[in-house]
Amino acid sequence: MSYIQNVYPIQSRTAIARDVFDVLVHCPELAAQSRAGQFVHIRVPGHTLRRPISICEVDRAKGTIRLVYEVRGSGTEALSNLTTGDLMDIMGPLGNGFTLLEPDAKAIVVGGGIGTPPMLETAKHYAENCTAILGFRDAAHVILDEDFDACGCDVRLATDDGSRGHHGFVTDLLRQRLAEESADIIYACGPKGMLKAVADLAAEFGVRCQVSLEERMGCGVGACLVCACKVARENGDPTYKHVCKDGPVFEAKEVIF
Amino acid sequence: MANLKVNIAGVDFKNPIITASGCFGFGREYEDFYPLSKLGGISLKGTTYEERLGNPPARIAETASGILNSVGLQNPGVRHFIQEDLPYLLDKGTVIIANAAGSAIEDYRLLAEALDASAVDMIELNISCPNVKSGGLTFGASCESAAGIVREIRKATSKPLMVKLTPNVTDIASIAQAVEAEGADAVSLINTLVGMRIDIESRRPVLHQNTGGLSGPAVFPVALAMVWKVANAVKIPVVGLGGVEKWQDAIEMMLAGATGVQVGTAMFYDPYAPVKIIEGMNEWLDRNGIADVNEIIGQVRPW
Ligand SMILES: Cc1cc2nc3c(=O)[nH]c(=O)nc-3n(C[C@H](O)[C@H](O)[C@H](O)COP(=O)(O)OP(=O)(O)OC[C@H]3O[C@@H](n4cnc5c(N)ncnc54)[C@H](O)[C@@H]3O)c2cc1C
Ligand SMILES: Cc1cc2nc3c(=O)[nH]c(=O)nc-3n(C[C@H](O)[C@H](O)[C@H](O)COP(=O)(O)O)c2cc1C
Ligand code: FES
Numbered sequence: 398m399s400y401i402q403n404v405y406p407i408q409s410r411t412a413i414a415r416d417v418f419d420v421l422v423h424c425p426e427l428a429a430q431s432r433a434g435q436f437v438h439i440r441v442p443g444h445t446l447r448r449p450i451s452i453c454e455v456d457r458a459k460g461t462i463r464l465v466y467e468v469r470g471s472g473t474e475a476l477s478n479l480t481t482g483d484l485m486d487i488m489g490p491l492g493n494g495f496t497l498l499e500p501d502a503k504a505i506v507v508g509g510g511i512g513t514p515p516m517l518e519t520a521k522h523y524a525e526n527c528t529a530i531l532g533f534r535d536a537a538h539v540i541l542d543e544d545f546d547a548c549g550c551d552v553r554l555a556t557d558d559g560s561r562g563h564h565g566f567v568t569d570l571l572r573q574r575l576a577e578e579s580a581d582i583i584y585a586c587g588p589k590g591m592l593k594a595v596a597d598l599a600a601e602f603g604v605r606c607q608v609s610l611e612e613r614m615g616c617g618v619g620a621c622l623v624c625a626c627k628v629a630r631e632n633g634d635p636t637y638k639h640v641c642k643d644g645p646v647f648e649a650k651e652v653i654f
Numbered sequence: 655m656a657n658l659k660v661n662i663a664g665v666d667f668k669n670p671i672i673t674a675s676g677c678f679g680f681g682r683e684y685e686d687f688y689p690l691s692k693l694g695g696i697s698l699k700g701t702t703y704e705e706r707l708g709n710p711p712a713r714i715a716e717t718a719s720g721i722l723n724s725v726g727l728q729n730p731g732v733r734h735f736i737q738e739d740l741p742y743l744l745d746k747g748t749v750i751i752a753n754a755a756g757s758a759i760e761d762y763r764l765l766a767e768a769l770d771a772s773a774v775d776m777i778e779l780n781i782s783c784p785n786v787k788s789g790g791l792t793f794g795a796s797c798e799s800a801a802g803i804v805r806e807i808r809k810a811t812s813k814p815l816m817v818k819l820t821p822n823v824t825d826i827a828s829i830a831q832a833v834e835a836e837g838a839d840a841v842s843l844i845n846t847l848v849g850m851r852i853d854i855e856s857r858r859p860v861l862h863q864n865t866g867g868l869s870g871p872a873v874f875p876v877a878l879a880m881v882w883k884v885a886n887a888v889k890i891p892v893v894g895l896g897g898v899e900k901w902q903d904a905i906e907m908m909l910a911g912a913t914g915v916q917v918g919t920a921m922f923y924d925p926y927a928p929v930k931i932i933e934g935m936n937e938w939l940d941r942n943g944i945a946d947v948n949e950i951i952g953q954v955r956p957w
Contacts (some may be wrong), residue, residue: 402925442925445870446716447923472716482838524754615721615922618686620679620697622728623714637728638709638778642683 400618401427402488408461410480414540416468418477419513421506422485430490433452433497433518434584434609434646437464437489437507441472448472449614449641450636451515451586452490465514465540491617492645495519495584496609501526505604506550507595509565509587510534514543515609517548517611524549525650528574530568532587536540536560541542568594582607589654596649606649619643627653656939657840657946658932660694662891662914663814663839666774667694667749668815671932674895674918675700675753675818676725680739681746687925692932694706695749697842697916698739699782703765705731715851715860716846718882720870720897721919722849727755727783741858744773749821751816754807755766762803763810770811777803779838782820782845784867789793790826794820794845797832816840816893819884821847821873825878834888842899842916843884844877865953873889873897875925878910885911885952901934 405424413419427437431452438447448456456464481487488595497519498504504523506516509531520527527550533599536559545552553570554562563570568591571583575598585595586609597605615621619642628651635653638644658669672695678684681696690696708728715722729735735752737901743750752774756762762779781803782795793803804817819826819832821844830841846867851860877896884931885892894912898904899920907915920927939947 400683400925402687444716445719445721445919445923446714450819503856563862568886613712615714615723615919616677616925617922618683618925621677621714621723622679622708622713622725623723623727623924625708625713625725627710 399430400488400491400601401430402486404486407479407481407483407485416477417540418466420464420466421461422464422487423461424469424487427487427489428457428460430454430489431455431462434495434515434560435440435492436515436645437462437487438491438614439476440486441475443475444472445526446472447488447617448476449491449617453517453610454614455518463613464575465537467511473527479649482649488617491641493643495646496513497522498582499530500524503579504528505530505571505580505583507571507585507587507591508532509567509591510538512587512591512609515586517541517586520545520550521548527551528553528580529560530555530570531563532591534558549558551632567591568598571595571598575604580604585609592649593654596652596654599649606631608649608652609645610640610652611645612646614641618628629653656936656944657948658936660948661911662893663776663816667914668693669932670908670912670914671928672751672893672914672916673928674916675707677918677921680735681743682948684921684925688929692929693748694914695751696710696743697753697778699729700727700753700783701729701732701735702727703732703761703768705734710862711839712860712862715866717849717851717868717870718872720868720872721922722861722866723846723867724853724861724866726863726893735886736768740772740774742761743761747891749775750779751776753778753780753818755783759803759806760772761808766807766810770813774813776816777811778818778842780818780845782818784820784822784846784848784856784865794829795823795940797829799830801832801836804833804838806925808837814839816842818845819843820845821876821880821896827883830884830888834890838890840891841884841888842891842895843879844873844896847873847876856906859891860912869896871897871899874889874903878906881907881912882910882954898931899924901931901938904931904935905938905950908950909952910952911954
């Protein structure tokens with residue numbers, strides 16, 4: 398694996414929910430190396446820091462990666478102005494990605510809000526052996542549910558206000574799913590509170606769990622040490638690892654939430 | 655092709671461009687982008703005698719044309735560095751500079767002894783880190799304390815010694831003179847300027863340490879003026895840094911009196927920045943018929 402930085406054309410760009418954009422970038426050499434759970438670091442015009450965005454889908458044959466992002470501040474706002482034909486300055490693929498078991502293993506992916514995109518490539522790997530539990534604020538913010546459907550997985554939705562799917566948290570649905578049948582692995586990405594709740598449930602049911610963490614980043618490659626997250630060493634003592642290089646995916650039992 | 659070779663503190667650099675401490679790790683990460691042999695030198699991540707975990711996140715915030723950081727010198731300690739990280743760097747064909755930091759004179763002394771016995775080419779004494787509670791910046795903040803620590807370190811090592819100065823002082827030139835008098839072989843400047851950002855919704859500082867160090871293009875003019883002042887006040891070589899992002903900036907630094915130029919934050923948005931600077935500098939020298947980069951050092955024509 399090696400890092401690449403270059404400018405690549407945007408092949409298509411669609412708004413898929415309020416302030417959420419779905420972008421296909423043509424970057425064959427980057428796509429050839431990208432795996433589920435990795436991310437790219439995107440240069441934003443007028444900004445000093447690149448913005449980390451997960452790789453939602455990879456199509457090696459077409460040489461594309463798919464990025465789905467929500468406008469959160471001035472950087473993602475500037476990115477949202479890039480459209481079909483524009484060039485995007487991308488560095489990647491970065492980070493370790495999810496550990497994928499054999500495709501016939503029973504997997505559960507849990508995505509909360511804008512934490513949903515990085516789960517899609519993983520869900521594709523397990524197809525009908527995967528349960529996708531996706532949570533959003535309300536019906537208007539639901540994204541990618543059809544994509545998860547299309548890869549054959551069992552999709553279960555939750556919204557905070559009950560306007561679509563289960564009225565409540567993804568963890569309610571996760572508990573239900575684990576009570577029905579065990580699983581070999583759980584993958585989760587979303588707000589910290591959700592990740593902690595998922596990690597606790599996984600521990601309760603004795604299922605391996607990987608979480609994808611977020612932290613503010615500088616270099617994106619492990620050189621500047623700003624993207625620290627607290628983890629336990631083998632002897633239990635706390636230390637800081639780095640989301641961009643050691644992560645963004647960590648074994649949930651290792652993370653000190 | 656002009657001669658780009660410079661000599662700093664008795665050490666030959668194939669070109670004046672050095673990656674700045676804390677922005678290039680221990681070099682490994684950037685080898686995917688270009689061979690390290692292209693660089694004049696590498697200033698490694700600040701290393702202390704014992705391991706340091708660093709500060710809780712968030713450790714970085716964006717500012718207009720810059721960033722704030724508060725890493726807090728996270729590093730594995732000097733023994734780990736010498737055993738695990740240094741061997742990998744030794745045959746890379748570039749000058750290896752250890753950045754030495756501490757919180758008490760005794761730590762600095764033990765660290766300097768360990769580095770003295772190692773294969774590093776040069777020591778950059780960091781008495782200017784704003785992100786640790788004790789030591790760091792406080793050593794670099796007055797002539798007396800800066801002179802005191804350099805005196806101790808000078809006894810502990812015969813390696814070429816470059817002292818990295820903080821801009822968070824009233825008169826950086828007098829501090830440079832104080833460390834020169836104690837036997838520093840070179841000075842590098844500037845480390846970061848203390849700064850702050852506040853999230854107006856939560857009313858919390860963005861950085862967990864509340865304040866951090868400002869770097870990036872925003873600080874370039876401040877750094878340039880300080881380099882100019884210091885270069886006029888000392889005889890030892892000056893290494894200029896702070897906000898350098900393009901070859902024009904590096905040439906400005908050298909015209910102001912720098913013999914070497916370090917590049918830090920710019921690599922976060924353009925990992926190739928140091929290499930592009932070397933190429934651009936070389937082309938500019940050729941275009942202007944200047945055969946040797948040393949000819950431009952300090953050649954600004956002040957009004
Ligand atoms: C590994 C990783 C993968 C990500 N994947 C996606 C994705 O697929 N889709 C998506 O919409 N978002 C994703 N994010 C979050 C996204 O990076 C932030 O929303 C974005 O950086 C915000 O930038 P801004 O300028 O709009 O916001 P501002 O708040 O103005 O940003 C200020 C600074 O803080 C940083 N920052 C703010 N929020 C975050 C955050 N949550 N994580 C990291 N840095 C942050 C910014 O990068 C910038 O440096 C991911 C984050 C990480 C770390
Ligand atoms: C993330 C980060 C970490 C840093 N760590 C160190 C360090 O360990 N030791 C040190 O002397 N300077 C450190 N610095 C300061 C830089 O080496 C440099 O002095 C400063 O950033 C100004 O240069 P720049 O604008 O080119 O980045 C760090 C800077 C940044 C941004
Ligand atoms: S962003 Fe630089 S180490 Fe992670």
